[in-house]
Amino acid sequence: MWQAPNAELAGAFLQGVERSGWYTWFEQVNVLGALRPVDAIAAEHLALKGEDVR
Numbered sequence: 001m002w003q004a005p006n007a008e009l010a011g012a013f014l015q016g017v018e019r020s021g022w023y024t025w026f027e028q029v030n031v032l033g034a035l036r037p038v039d040a041i042a043a044e045h046l047a048l049k050g051e052d053v054r
Contacts, residue, residue: 003035007032010032014030
Protein backbone atom coordinates (compact mmCIF):
# COMPACT_ATOMS: atom_id res chain seq x y z
CA MET A 1 0.00 0.00 0.00
CA TRP A 2 1.27 3.44 -0.81
CA GLN A 3 -0.02 6.95 -1.31
CA ALA A 4 0.89 9.87 -3.55
CA PRO A 5 0.08 13.56 -3.21
CA ASN A 6 -1.90 13.60 -6.48
CA ALA A 7 -3.11 11.42 -9.37
CA GLU A 8 -0.40 12.70 -11.73
CA LEU A 9 2.42 11.47 -9.47
CA ALA A 10 0.60 8.19 -8.82
CA GLY A 11 0.39 7.63 -12.57
CA ALA A 12 4.09 8.42 -13.00
CA PHE A 13 4.96 5.95 -10.26
CA LEU A 14 2.86 3.21 -11.86
CA GLN A 15 4.47 3.86 -15.25
CA GLY A 16 7.89 3.48 -13.64
CA VAL A 17 6.85 0.20 -12.05
CA GLU A 18 5.68 -1.09 -15.43
CA ARG A 19 8.88 0.02 -17.19
CA SER A 20 10.96 -1.74 -14.52
CA GLY A 21 9.55 -5.12 -15.61
CA TRP A 22 7.87 -5.77 -12.26
CA TYR A 23 4.75 -7.17 -13.92
CA THR A 24 6.89 -9.78 -15.66
CA TRP A 25 7.54 -11.42 -12.30
CA PHE A 26 4.42 -10.60 -10.29
CA GLU A 27 0.70 -10.42 -10.99
CA GLN A 28 -0.52 -6.97 -10.02
CA VAL A 29 -3.86 -5.27 -9.46
CA ASN A 30 -3.82 -1.53 -8.83
CA VAL A 31 -6.70 0.36 -7.25
CA LEU A 32 -6.58 4.13 -6.95
CA GLY A 33 -8.81 6.40 -4.94
CA ALA A 34 -8.97 9.13 -2.37
CA LEU A 35 -7.62 8.40 1.10
CA ARG A 36 -10.62 8.20 3.43
CA PRO A 37 -11.29 7.22 7.05
CA VAL A 38 -11.97 3.53 7.68
CA ASP A 39 -15.24 4.33 9.50
CA ALA A 40 -16.67 6.08 6.42
CA ILE A 41 -15.79 3.19 4.13
CA ALA A 42 -17.15 0.58 6.56
CA ALA A 43 -20.42 2.51 6.87
CA GLU A 44 -20.80 2.55 3.07
CA HIS A 45 -20.21 -1.20 2.84
CA LEU A 46 -22.74 -1.91 5.58
CA ALA A 47 -25.27 0.38 3.89
CA LEU A 48 -24.85 -1.61 0.66
CA LYS A 49 -25.70 -4.73 2.62
CA GLY A 50 -28.78 -2.97 4.03
CA GLU A 51 -27.49 -2.98 7.62
CA ASP A 52 -27.98 -0.15 10.10
CA VAL A 53 -24.62 1.50 10.73
CA ARG A 54 -25.52 3.04 14.09
